[in-house]
Amino acid sequence: xxxxxxxxxxxxxxxxxxxxxxxxxxxxxxxxxxxxxxxxxxxxxxxxxxxxxxxxxxxxxxxxxxxxxxxxxxxxxxxxxxxxxxxxxxxxxxxxxxxxxxxxxxxxxxxxxxxxxxxxxxxxxxxxxxxxxxxxxxxxxxxxxxxxxxxxxxxxxxxxxxxxxxxxxxxxxxxxxxxxxxxxxxxxxxxxxxxxxxxxxxxxxxxxxxxxxxxxxxxxxxxxxxxxxxxxxxxxxxxxxxxxxxxxxxxxxxxxxxxxxxxxxxxxxxxxxxxxxxxxxxxxxxxxxxxxxxxxxxxxxxxxxxxxxxxxxxxxxxxxxxxxxxxxxxxxxxxxxxxxxxxxxxxxxxxxxxxxxxxxxxxxxxxxxxxxxxxxxxxxxxxxxxxxxxxxxxxxxxxxxxxxxxxxxxxxxxxxxxxxxxxxxxxxxxxxxxxxxxxxxxxxxxxxxxxxxxxxxxxxxxxxxxxxxxxxxxxxxxxxxxxxxxxxxxxxxxxxxxxxxxxxxxxxxxxxxxxxxxxxxxxxxxxxxxxxxxxxxxxxxxxxxxxxxxxxxxxxxxxx
Numbered sequence: 001x002x003x004x005x006x007x008x009x010x011x012x013x014x015x016x017x018x019x020x021x022x023x024x025x026x027x028x029x030x031x032x033x034x035x036x037x038x039x040x041x042x043x044x045x046x047x048x049x050x051x052x053x054x055x056x057x058x059x060x061x062x063x064x065x066x067x068x069x070x071x072x073x074x075x076x077x078x079x080x081x082x083x084x085x086x087x088x089x090x091x092x093x094x095x096x097x098x099x100x101x102x103x104x105x106x107x108x109x110x111x112x113x114x115x116x117x118x119x120x121x122x123x124x125x126x127x128x129x130x131x132x133x134x135x136x137x138x139x140x141x142x143x144x145x146x147x148x149x150x151x152x153x154x155x156x157x158x159x160x161x162x163x164x165x166x167x168x169x170x171x172x173x174x175x176x177x178x179x180x181x182x183x184x185x186x187x188x189x190x191x192x193x194x195x196x197x198x199x200x201x202x203x204x205x206x207x208x209x210x211x212x213x214x215x216x217x218x219x220x221x222x223x224x225x226x227x228x229x230x231x232x233x234x235x236x237x238x239x240x241x242x243x244x245x246x247x248x249x250x251x252x253x254x255x256x257x258x259x260x261x262x263x264x265x266x267x268x269x270x271x272x273x274x275x276x277x278x279x280x281x282x283x284x285x286x287x288x289x290x291x292x293x294x295x296x297x298x299x300x301x302x303x304x305x306x307x308x309x310x311x312x313x314x315x316x317x318x319x320x321x322x323x324x325x326x327x328x329x330x331x332x333x334x335x336x337x338x339x340x341x342x343x344x345x346x347x348x349x350x351x352x353x354x355x356x357x358x359x360x361x362x363x364x365x366x367x368x369x370x371x372x373x374x375x376x377x378x379x380x381x382x383x384x385x386x387x388x389x390x391x392x393x394x395x396x397x398x399x400x401x402x403x404x405x406x407x408x409x410x411x412x413x414x415x416x417x418x419x420x421x422x423x424x425x426x427x428x429x430x431x432x433x434x435x436x437x438x439x440x441x442x443x444x445x446x447x448x449x450x451x452x453x454x455x456x457x458x459x460x461x462x463x464x465x466x467x468x469x470x471x472x473x474x475x476x477x478x479x480x481x482x483x484x485x486x487x488x489x490x491x492x493x494x495x496x497x498x499x500x501x502x503x504x505x506x507x508x509x510x511x512x513x514x515x516x517x518x519x520x521x522x523x524x525x526x527x528x529x530x531x532x533x534x535x536x537x538x539x540x541x542x543x544x545x546x547x548x549x550x551x552x553x554x555x556x557x558x559x560x
């Protein structure tokens with residue numbers, strides 16, 4: 001029989017669950033795609049649509065069908081035996097703390113771990129409810145969470161640096177980097193596909209363990225995917241690359257890849273061709289420094305020498321490579337100016353003004369400039385990164401998109417439980433009138449969570465994209481690919497070894513690791529790294545304080 005007298009708790013936790021899923025999307029989903037936006041591989045609207053698909057697929061197709069009531073067993077469930085109403089209240093307070101801190105951190109621009117947010121909130125709730133908290137070193141303990149602040153970024157930094165080292169010394173700094181890259185890119189695409197297959201086979205929450213599945217069968221599938229993607233790369237991608245980059249055919253765009261072998265012809269049929277006089281590739285090293293914004297005239301004049309140095313670094317490359325777009329900056333129109341300014345003098349009820357506000361509310365999150373900055377210090381940091389052939393960088397845009405999708409699918413499948421776990425516990429307890437330790441997760445709840453993950457990024461993810469993008473270092477497609485693949489490898493390996501890692505911390509560590517491959521510590525904006533690290537430190541106590549205070553007040557509220 002259902003706990004009808006506590007239906008108000010179920011209503012509240014459902015609201016908190018929706019806000020948590022939205023905040024999870026706004027904060028954690030942005031980590032997967034931030035480097036792609038900063039490297040100019042994808043635009044914000046493209047990422048908005050792509051993330052909605054990958055997060056939904058990860059959450060619904062690969063997400064856990066059985067959710068642990070208490071994340072990682074961080075607090076003891078015994079405290080709530082025989083008192084299902086108190087468990088529902090505890091889960092509601094934990095979900096509240098999770099939702100509030102995620103939205104607060106996102107607003108402030110802190111990229112935080114959603115896993116550590118819910119763990120921190122549960123710790124606060126456990127202390128308020130006088131439940132035992134797992135402090136000692138073992139799986140899911142508080143000490144392991146603290147250790148992940150160093151373990152995750154260091155591991156990811158090493159893997160990402162190793163991946164970029166193969167590109168840097170094997171391709172980018174060789175005598176003829178473009179031709180070498182043309183030969184190597186099919187293998188990088190195939191390797192990325194194989195890593196995705198490995199995750200789906202043995203690491204997705206719905207997948208059997210490697211021991212149950214069989215190592216031989218897993219290796220067979222991974223190798224099959226590797227050679228399958230390799231064949232697709234040679235049949236479809238290589239003719240496309242040759243037509244666009246060697247033949248310099250500006251009419252060719254990414255949606256012409258399906259033409260495959262037809263592009264080898266001298267005059268192939270091309271549907272929806274782009275302008276023939278346009279550039280074949282953009283300049284991925286175009287200055288992101290916006291002097292016309294909030295910098296003072298003094299800062300602008302002081303940064304002139306750095307800007308000239310940056311221009312000098314790329315001028316020789318531009319002369320040698322006529323495919324590059326000129327490096328002149330174009331001002332980005334922000335959504336307030338684009339949507340609201342033209343109708344600001346009209347009456348509030350005027351249809352044109354209402355339509356302007358509708359477009360603003362729906363599109364403001366994916367039409368903001370997440371690449372430009374106004375910092376002379378950051379401009380100097382970017383100037384210390386080496387510039388490479390834009391044609392080579394363009395080759396890695398496709399591998400970077402694939403690696404970003406891998407990270408996003410992995411996030412959707414794993415981290416959806418952070419928002420849905422407490423709700424699922426309260427929902428099952430409400431229906432069964434008994435404390436539940438492991439509960440079935442309704443598919444419709446996974447669908448709702450998957451949709452909210454995508455919506456969170458669409459409307460609010462720009463905050464974290466700005467923080468995790470080129471505010472740390474100079475980004476380019478080859479660097480972004482290395483960062484995302486290094487972070488993905490770390491997540492896969494650490495989960496097999498039982499090491500505590502966070503996607504957010506892996507991406508941050510991978511970004512720093514690749515930046516240090518410039519062999520100049522000043523190529524990293526350590527101020528931004530310190531800002532991000534402070535967000536990690538604040539997550540446990542802040543989420544715990546919010547959840548704990550809510551639980552404490554709820555348990556001790558006087559009543560008539």
